Amino acid sequence: KEKIEITKEQQALMKIILDAYNRHQIPQDVAKKLLQDQYSAEENFLLLTEMATSQVQVLVEFTKNIPGFLSLDHEDQIALLKGSAVEAMFLRSAQVFSRKMPKGHTEVLEARIRKSGISEEFMTPMFNFYKSIGELHMVQEEQALLTAITILTPDRPHVKDQHAVERLQESMLDVLRKLCALQHPQEPQYFARLLGRLTELRTLNHYHTEMLTSWRMNDHKFTPLLCEIWDVQ
Numbered sequence: 001k002e003k004i005e006i007t008k009e010q011q012a013l014m015k016i017i018l019d020a021y022n023r024h025q026i027p028q029d030v031a032k033k034l035l036q037d038q039y040s041a042e043e044n045f046l047l048l049t050e051m052a053t054s055q056v057q058v059l060v061e062f063t064k065n066i067p068g069f070l071s072l073d074h075e076d077q078i079a080l081l082k083g084s085a086v087e088a089m090f091l092r093s094a095q096v097f098s099r100k101m102p103k104g105h106t107e108v109l110e111a112r113i114r115k116s117g118i119s120e121e122f123m124t125p126m127f128n129f130y131k132s133i134g135e136l137h138m139v140q141e142e143q144a145l146l147t148a149i150t151i152l153t154p155d156r157p158h159v160k161d162q163h164a165v166e167r168l169q170e171s172m173l174d175v176l177r178k179l180c181a182l183q184h185p186q187e188p189q190y191f192a193r194l195l196g197r198l199t200e201l202r203t204l205n206h207y208h209t210e211m212l213t214s215w216r217m218n219d220h221k222f223t224p225l226l227c228e229i230w231d232v233q
């Protein structure tokens, strides 16, 4: 039985990532609106757009706290953020569904997503993903590391120095691997299951692009920040 040891510097890295993950959350007033406003498809779309915009801001702050990220080439930093935003947001909203929010909020949020102009064909993979994340019962550290690993994916479009990104991602993957082994000793394949979710996440990118197109076809407007990060309009 190999002795799994998380080194001092890996513990320091873990603490930085976890603090950043917990420090940046959607402001309560935005989350509270979930329960108040009306339920028309229009209202729901606007609320979801507001949450997505707030979530992108949260994501940028989190990313800036990933050790080594700010030392990357500046254009690569942008390419990584644009390339991973949708996946990181699906990961976050899945985690919110599976655990974080007070009971009532989850149903309300699901109802709003289901009635916001997203066609059925994208609902199924989205809620299947939410369910598959929920079934993992990830601890905060695992969620934070998985988000950082998603952001540090080297083969995003337009990334020039992929090796520099790979090195950062590999150090995160090593900590996550050890953490999984320590947290789930009786489930040796748990780490592989987590990485499998990252593959499922990539398929959601494709659906999301179609979702954006269909919203735009119905003349839905996005905020400047979403237009910039998702290259729409």
Ligand SMILES: Cc1cc(OCc2c(-c3c(Cl)cncc3Cl)noc2C(C)C)ccc1-c1ccc2c(C(=O)O)cn(C)c2c1
Pocket: 025, 026, 030, 031, 034, 045, 048, 049, 051, 052, 053, 055, 086, 089, 090, 092, 093, 096, 100, 101, 109, 113, 126, 222, 226
């Ligand atoms: C739950 C959701 C949805 C969302 O995006 C909403 C959207 C999506 C889309 C869709 Cl529907 C599902 N998953 C990912 C995408 Cl990105 N695609 O386009 C839009 C808008 C532009 C209509 C953005 C953000 C949250 C979200 C995230 C975190 C929290 C949170 C906390 O951290 O404590 C509390 N609350 C209420 C949260 C809500």
